[in-house]
Every structure is written in C-alpha cells, then in structure tokens.
Amino acid sequence: MTGYEQNKQRLVQQIRAQTHDIRLNKQTSNLFRDRDSGPERRLDVSAFNHVIKVDGDNDWVAVEGMTTYQDLVDAALTRCVMPTVVPQLKSITIGGAVAGIGIESTSFRHGLVHENVLEMEVLTGNGDIVTCTADNEYQDLYFGFPNSYGTLGYALKLKVRTIPVKRFVKLQHLQYHDTNAYFHDVDRWIKKDIDFLDGTAFSPTELYLSIGTFIDEAPFTSDYTFENIYYRSIRDKRIDYLTIHDYIWRWDTDWFWCSKNVFAQHPLMRRIYGRSRLNSVFYTKLMRWNARYRVTQYARRLAGIYGETVIQDVDIPIQRASEFLEYFDREIGIRPVWVCPFTAADTNRKFQLYTTDPEMVYVNFGFWDVVRGRAKRPEGFFNRKVEDKVEELGGLKSLYSDSFYTRDKFWRLYNKPAYDRLKSKYDSAGRLKDLYQKCVRRQ
Numbered sequence: 051m052t053g054y055e056q057n058k059q060r061l062v063q064q065i066r067a068q069t070h071d072i073r074l075n076k077q078t079s080n081l082f083r084d085r086d087s088g089p090e091r092r093l094d095v096s097a098f099n100h101v102i103k104v105d106g107d108n109d110w111v112a113v114e115g116m117t118t119y120q121d122l123v124d125a126a127l128t129r130c131v132m133p134t135v136v137p138q139l140k141s142i143t144i145g146g147a148v149a150g151i152g153i154e155s156t157s158f159r160h161g162l163v164h165e166n167v168l169e170m171e172v173l174t175g176n177g178d179i180v181t182c183t184a185d186n187e188y189q190d191l192y193f194g195f196p197n198s199y200g201t202l203g204y205a206l207k208l209k210v211r212t213i214p215v216k217r218f219v220k221l222q223h224l225q226y227h228d229t230n231a232y233f234h235d236v237d238r239w240i241k242k243d244i245d246f247l248d249g250t251a252f253s254p255t256e257l258y259l260s261i262g263t264f265i266d267e268a269p270f271t272s273d274y275t276f277e278n279i280y281y282r283s284i285r286d287k288r289i290d291y292l293t294i295h296d297y298i299w300r301w302d303t304d305w306f307w308c309s310k311n312v313f314a315q316h317p318l319m320r321r322i323y324g325r326s327r328l329n330s331v332f333y334t335k336l337m338r339w340n341a342r343y344r345v346t347q348y349a350r351r352l353a354g355i356y357g358e359t360v361i362q363d364v365d366i367p368i369q370r371a372s373e374f375l376e377y378f379d380r381e382i383g384i385r386p387v388w389v390c391p392f393t394a395a396d397t398n399r400k401f402q403l404y405t406t407d408p409e410m411v412y413v414n415f416g417f418w419d420v421v422r423g424r425a426k427r428p429e430g431f432f433n434r435k436v437e438d439k440v441e442e443l444g445g446l447k448s449l450y451s452d453s454f455y456t457r458d459k460f461w462r463l464y465n466k467p468a469y470d471r472l473k474s475k476y477d478s479a480g481r482l483k484d485l486y487q488k489c490v491r492r493q
Contacts, residue, residue, distance in 0.1 A: 140329060145208070148164045203482070359419075
C-alpha cells in the first residue's frame, strides 16, 4: 500500500499539471472506435495493476483499477471465489469494466459489473481523489461513474463483491427453433436455481441456451484452449463439463468466434499460431495493426466489395427481444449473435448514465463482424440502423465501439442533465473530454 500511495500522489501531480485532452497510457484497450489522432496528454497508470486483498470469508476483493481480469480471476480462484461478474476477455481491466458496461453469464442474477462495486477510489478530472460508495457524500459519482468512459475520472482502487465457486461447471446446451419460445424460456430460466445463463443464436431457427451449474466432481472436462473451439461445441454437445477457470475464459480463446477473421479456426493455422497466441490479447494486436494499415479494406476494394464493421453490444427489454433479433437477421444478417440476459442486482438502485429500468429484464445482444456487399453505402449505414432500432424498442447500447448519434439524440439517451452536473463537479476545468466527444465524435 505504500507503493500505491506514492503512485497515487504522482498521478495527482501529473493530472493537475495538464489542461485538456488527457487520456490514460495503458497497455490494453478493448475500445473499438476509429479516431483521428491528435495532441494528447497521457497519464501513466501502468503501476495500478495489483490485486490488494481477496477476502474469501466476507465475499469481496480489493484491487487496483488497471488490473486485468485475468490476474484478478487467478488471484480470486486461489481462495475459491470469483468476481461476481467477469467479462469475457482476459485483457479487460476492472476499472475499464466499471467505467464502461461489463456483462457475463452471471448477470441474469447479479446485474452488470458496476452494480457489484462496494466502493471505489477515483482520481477526478479536477485532480482530487475521492472514495465513493452508494451512500456516502460522493454517491453521485458512484451512481454516475458507470458509462462515463474516463470522462469524469479514473478508478484507481476498487472493492468489489465475489461469489464462492466450485471446481467444475456442468453445461447444458438447449436448442430452440423459434425466437418467441426461446425468449420465453430465457425469462423462465432466470428464476431457476442455476449459476450461469447465456445463449448463442446461429440463425433465426437455430438458437441455444447454455445453462451452467457449479459441481464438485465431473466425469470429464473439455479443453477449448487450443485445438477445440468452444462455440462449435454448443451445437455438438448437449452436456459438457469445464473447470471453473476454463468456463470463465471459454470465449477468450477465439474471441467468441471472431478468430475466424485471422484464420485462426483453420486447424493448420491454429497450430501455426500456437496455444499462446490464441487469445483476445493477440487478436486485438492484429486488429489494431489492420486498422492502422487497412489491409483488409484495400483487399475488399480490389475485389469490388464494400464493408462496414458492426461491433456492438445492445441491451433490449426482454419483451421486445424477439422483435429485435428478427429485425437484426433481416436488416444486418451477422451471425452468430451472443445472447446474455441480465437483471438489476438491486432494484432500488438506478445508475445515472446507463439508465436501464431496474425493474425490467433485459437481453444483451453482442455482434461483431463486417457486413459486406457490392453496393456502396453511406458511412455508418448499418450501425445507424441498429442504433435506431434499439432506441425504438426502448433499449440502450454500450459505447465501447463506433457510435453515429447526433448530439441531441445522444444526450437524450444518456442523460445530459445528470452528466452536466457530474462534469461541473468533478471535471470543472474540462481536462477530460466529455462523453459525446469521446464516444461519438471522430477526433
């Protein structure tokens, strides 16, 4: 903790010496927004990457904000616990998941990542360090920090809930052929005594729910860290068993299914890459390299094909989920689609900048691919379709990727009055970009 206090004071001096356009200097990022480069002042937060304490008896862990979930999970499992909600990719940091929107297959019971924070120490844009909880003098920042994406400040240390685990997870993959029946059963399974719930939609008539339960012993365990691919097993196996470690990271090996874009699902290429490169960290590096040099974009142009990247997670009220998926199949056509239901961890709490209804069940749809065709479309053509439909159905979308909202529509959806109050209180000098500038404007 002595090192933590020293690093904290150094960071305070750095931010107070800057005037505007400050960003974090960090090794990993799971943001997928194209931005023009410009002058920036970067804060070095690389030292804030330690797990401070795992209290397995009282169900919490204290951790620094730039700690990756890979390191956090490794530490927690040694005490037979896991963070209540663990996002899918090893490289996501705990601070990033709270400032953004983090979800996984425990969210049907425990809500989103930020709902499981007990307290957090935040370096604000003003250069102050405050500890905020749900009921102290900085509770406005506690409820306003999620979905702020570093525009109010940065979480340096957090205390988050954990849940006990067992050694293995038993998985059941249930197949459906009708979206209405599928989401009816999603709502039904939420109320059952299970530990994990998510789904995969391969087509309008081929959908699966994956139900997970903790068990002490397993007759066998599957390995999806090298030659075998998890998402393919959903179609082939009705029952499966994984260690809790491998279950938590079942999606990371193939970035869900996006490893196909770097040919990593071909058996020969898989061996050439090797086990150590089959993970989200390596794929992200390839993606950044391709975004910089535009190799695939030039290749498509030579072939006379236009493409638009559609990387989004959207949250839809469960009553409208079937309608959204049918629209998405018809107008966008990306497959597979990840399906993850969530409910509020506490229906008496409402967060200010991601204003889902705590009384309602939502379904998260995740889709990450390129829509290709011979016709040239306006910029953001398909992404705008998604945004318009999500708004029509009373949903919201995460802001980690490209957004095309007008300023008026953006602030109508993401609560401008509340944001302005927070901004004036915690970043009155405007050292940090505002949320619209960071998440929508290409600058």
